[in-house]
Amino acid sequence: MHHDLGALGTAINKSAIERQINILKSFGTNAIRTSHNPPAPELLELADKMGILILDEVFDCWASGKNENDYAVHYSEWHKKDIEALVCRDRNHPSVIMWSLGNEVEEQYHPEKGVVAYLRDIVRLYDSTRPVTFGASYPSKSAINGTELQVDVHGMNYPSGVYGGPDFYETFLNYPGHEHLSGFASESSSTISSRGVYFPKGYQITSYDLKAPSWASLADAEFAALDKYPAICGEFVWTGFDYLGEPTPFNSDMSVLLNHAALSEEELAKAKEELKRIEKDAPAGAGDLFYWTHQEAERAFCPCCQSLLKRCSSTSSTMSAETTDTPAKMR
Numbered sequence: 001m002h003h004d005l006g007a008l009g010t011a012i013n014k015s016a017i018e019r020q021i022n023i024l025k026s027f028g029t030n031a032i033r034t035s036h037n038p039p040a041p042e043l044l045e046l047a048d049k050m051g052i053l054i055l056d057e058v059f060d061c062w063a064s065g066k067n068e069n070d071y072a073v074h075y076s077e078w079h080k081k082d083i084e085a086l087v088c089r090d091r092n093h094p095s096v097i098m099w100s101l102g103n104e105v106e107e108q109y110h111p112e113k114g115v116v117a118y119l120r121d122i123v124r125l126y127d128s129t130r131p132v133t134f135g136a137s138y139p140s141k142s143a144i145n146g147t148e149l150q151v152d153v154h155g156m157n158y159p160s161g162v163y164g165g166p167d168f169y170e171t172f173l174n175y176p177g178h179e180h181l182s183g184f185a186s187e188s189s190s191t192i193s194s195r196g197v198y199f200p201k202g203y204q205i206t207s208y209d210l211k212a213p214s215w216a217s218l219a220d221a222e223f224a225a226l227d228k229y230p231a232i233c234g235e236f237v238w239t240g241f242d243y244l245g246e247p248t249p250f251n252s253d254m255s256v257l258l259n260h261a262a263l264s265e266e267e268l269a270k271a272k273e274e275l276k277r278i279e280k281d282a283p284a285g286a287g288d289l290f291y292w293t294h295q296e297a298e299r300a301f302c303p304c305c306q307s308l309l310k311r312c313s314s315t316s317s318t319m320s321a322e323t324t325d326t327p328a329k330m331r
Helices: 014-026 041-050 072-090 115-126 168-174 219-228 265-281 287-293 303-323
Strands: 031-033 053-057 096-103 132-136 153-157 182-189 235-238
Touching (some): 014 041, 041 053, 096 115, 096 153, 096 182, 115 132, 153 168, 168 182, 182 219, 219 235
Parallel strands (some): 031 053, 153 182, 182 235
């Protein structure tokens, strides 16, 4: 699960986390992988209380970054201190069953550098009682190249999809040197759908769980693989709750003003100017709403967005009237 709480934002609300855990438990969830940074202490407190197991994750990247100004900028100076802080803070929580060093890191393709073993040993300085793992992408490359032997339990992202295959678990379990190595799906399925939609049109996807991104797999495919290879520990389904960002499969769609992936430099500059204008004109707290509904509101098949923008525009006019001491009815 990501740390944000949907419309409530990223500030922690303990009752909202409790609600999420109750919903997850209602359909059989017994464990949560945090992604991809140290979780809020409140999540661990609730997990202890409510009987949820935690895979406690510390980093999203190491020395090789994924984006400009991400954690790689601070890695050399801070990785030891941050691992110590996480492990020492969380090691007395009975809900924590494993430590995760990171997610889909570039270093996974270079086992000869020994980065994984190096970070694993730092964790063991502060807790030698729990296994250490990380979430590795492209299992057919990273789960049998030697990197996997540097952790206690190997996590594989989407092993039943195109980066592994329906029988990749057999390859992993029978690979030389894996006789005593456990494995699990650290990220799986990622089935995409529009909630409650069974006759999709426009920007909708069937809710029958029949669609998945090209890099993922359907939930049924992972279920079948786990049933066939019971030696695999289990799976963490991506994702427990919707989160802010990555609106797959519309990541580059222009209906979302925050999506800059497909823009030229000129279009990007124009989009940033538009964001500044919206933020300046919007009432307090309404900026994000405007970002996400900006262009979608112009589409005929999105009446809800049009309605939201009308209400926010009315709110904006009212707030503007109040701040200038001009009666709202005159505007």
